[in-house]
Amino acid sequence: MSRMSNYCKPCVYNPKLRTGETACPFTTLYWDFLDRHKESFAKNHRMSQQVFGLNRLSDLPQLKERAQEVLEGLQQGSI
Numbered sequence: 001m002s003r004m005s006n007y008c009k010p011c012v013y014n015p016k017l018r019t020g021e022t023a024c025p026f027t028t029l030y031w032d033f034l035d036r037h038k039e040s041f042a043k044n045h046r047m048s049q050q051v052f053g054l055n056r057l058s059d060l061p062q063l064k065e066r067a068q069e070v071l072e073g074l075q076q077g078s079i
């Protein structure tokens with residue numbers, strides 16, 4: 001969203017971060033979703049570049065942890 005507008009500017013989250021407490025939940029959940037469905041997405045040539053981008057993420061284990069926290073926080077209403 002930050003590339004298309006400045007709506008993220010006053011937000012408490014940082015859209016450029018994938019991990020950590022100030023990481024944008026949408027960024028974290030985007031990469032988590034992509035990782036969980038990478039086998040399916042890899043079959044679609046329009047998504048292959050995004051799936052390939054997963055290989056560049058050195059912080060994938062931390063991202064998965066943060067994604068779990070975000071999903072739990074959403075269920076509890078704390079995010």
Ligand code: SF4
Nearest residue numbers: 001008011013015024
């Ligand atoms: S939650 Fe993420 S996408 Fe939404 S305004 Fe904040 S930084 Fe931007």
